[in-house]
Amino acid sequence: MPQLTYLEAIADALRTEMRRDERVFLLGEDIATYGGAFKLTKNFHEEFGRKRVLDCPISESAIVGAAIGAALNGMRPVAEMQFMDFVTCGFNQIVNVAATTAYRWGIGVPIVVRGPSGGGVGANPFHSRNSEAWFAHASGVKVVCPAFPADAKGLMTASIRDNNPVVFYEHKGLYRKIKEEVPEGEYSIPLGKANVVREGKNGTIVAYGSAVHFALAAAEELSKEGASVEVIDIRTLVPFDQETVLASARKTNRVLIAHEASLTAGFGGEIAARIAEHAFEYLDAPIMRVAAYDAPTPFAPTLEKAVLPNAEKVLSAMRKLLTY
C-alpha cells in the first residue's frame, strides 16, 4: 500500500471514482489549469478534460446550484469550495434546494460539496472556519469530517457514491501533515460508522477532524501516567454513529468531547445530549467539552493558539475528567 498524505488520499478517491464512473465530474474555482488553491486537483484536467474539471466563475451559489441541476439530470458532481468558509455563499442551495429534495420529491441529489476547512495555519477569520454543525442542523445533508488519509479516501468514495447531498470537510492543516498507508484502487468506508482509534477503559474522548489528533496525543501522554483512554473518531456527523459512542460511554463511564469548531451550539453539544439521554446512569462524571472559544478564528499566532483547542487543552481537560 502506498503512503499518501491526506490531500493525496482525497485526490486519489476523486481520480479513482472519475475513472470508474463517467457521471462524476468536478466543478469549482481555479481547479483545472491551476489545479485548485491547494493543488488537490493538479493535472486532473489533463486526464479527464476540462468539461469534467470545470473552472467556474466566483459564484458559489451557481456552482452548488449547477451541481444540483446536473445531479437531477443523472450526474454525480463534486463541487469544490476554494475554502470551506465560502460555502456561506452557496448555503441557500445546500440547505434549501439540495437538503429538501429527497423529502419533497423523493428524488436523491447526489452531490458532494467539499473543501478545506479549519484553522491552526495562520489564516484568518475568513479562511479558518469549522462550520460543519450548520449542515448537521439542516436535515437532509450528510456531513463528513475525516481525520486520516485512508479514512478521507474511503469516506470520499462513499460520499460520491451516496445518493444524497454530502458536505465534506477537509482539514487544511492535515492536508500535508500526515501520511499513512492508503488502500489502492476503489476503497469505500460506509458513512455513519465511528472508529475506535484507540482503546481504553478509564475514559473516552469523542472527537472528529483535527481534534482526533489532539485526543490521540493526549491519550498517549495519559498512558504514561497510567490512565487508559479510549479515543473515538466519529468520522461523520450525519449520519451519527450513536451506538459506538454510547457503548464507549457505558464502558469507560467518563466522556470528553473535542472538536475544533467553537463551543456554543457545536456538534459536541449534540453528542453530549445523546449520551446524557441514553447513558446517564453509566456516567461517573459530567460530560466535558473542549472546543474553540466562541470567537472568529484570529490571525496572529498568539491569538489563534489561545482561541483554538489543541492537544494540551485536551490533555488538561482529560486530567480533570479522570480525577473528577
Add this chain to the structure above:
Amino acid sequence: MKSKSTAKESTTIPPIKPSKLLTDPQRVEMFRYMLQAREFDLAMQRLNRQGRAFGGVYSQTGNEASSVGSAYALGNKDVLFPMHRNIGGHFVFGQDLNTLMLAFLAREGSLMRGTDGTGHYADIGRRIYGNISHLGAMIPVAAGFVLASKMRGETIVSMTYIGDGGSQTGEFHEGVNFASVQKLPLVLIIENNQYAYSSPNSVEFACEKLSDRALGYGCFGETIDGTDIELVYETCVRAVERARKGEGPSLIETNTMRMRGHAEHDDFSYVPKEQLEYWQKRDPIDRYQSFLLSKKILSADDVTAIRTKLIEEIRAAIDYAIELPFPSAEEGFKNIFVD
C-alpha cells in the same frame, strides 16, 4: 421607458400580430391552456375564500400569455422549471388536473406526499421541476440541468422564470452569468408584472429594462409585450432555437400585470386603479379571444363550449381531491434521505 404601465399612453389595444409559426389548431390549443390556467386560478381563489385551500394562493391572472406562450415554444425533450405564477406551463407540459389538485390541496397521493404544496412538485416523466420558495434559487439549478445534458452531447433546453423582484437576487446574477459563460441552452423568462409583493419596479431596480442586463452578461436579451401570446411564443421559439444552436441563454422580459394581490390575503390597495384599468384592457385572454373570433378561428359558441368543459373538468378534479384524506402523518418522518 417605464410609462408602459401607466395610463398616460394610448389606450387603444394593440392588435395581436399573427405569428407565421403557428397553425390554427395550435392557436386553439394555446388559447385553451390560457383559459385552463385562468379557470384553475379562479377555482383556487374560490377554494381559498371557502377556507378549503390553505397556504398561499398566488393568482396568475394576467400572466397566461407569458406562461403558456413561453412553455409552448419548447420541444418534447426540453425541461420546465416553473415559478409560482406559471400554472399555464404545467398544462402545456401535459400535467393533469387531478395531480395538480392533490398537490395544491396536499391530499393523499400528492407527488410531494404532503411535504410541500402548490406547484413545488417534480414530475420527471413530464419534465416539470417545481420551484422552491427562495426566489432566484432555481436559475442555477435549471442551468446545471442542461450543463449535464450538454456534457453528454444532448441538446435539450431548460426554461425557467423569475419576477421583477426575484431578478434582484444574487442567485439570478450568478445563475445567468454561469449559464452565459458556459453558453448553456437556458431560456429565462423575466415576468415583469410590475409588482413584487407590494413593491413597484421603482423599489426593485434602476435600469430601464430588465433585459438590458443581457449586455452585461454577454447573452441575448429582449423585452416584449407579455400579453400578446403570439409574440411571446415567437420570441421564445427564437430563444429556444438559439439555445439549441449553442448560442447560449436568453433573457426574455415579458411585461404583464399582476391583476390581483401578491396572494389572496393581499387586497393590493397599493396598486393605482388606473394602472389596473390600463392592463385590464390588455387582458391576455380577452386579446387573444378577440383575435381568434375576428379571424373566425373560433366562434363565440366554441369559446363558451371550451370554457364550460374546462370548468367542469376543474370541478371534477376538486371533487376528486377534496374527498381524499390528508397524507398519513408518518410521511413526515420519511425520505429525509433516499437510499
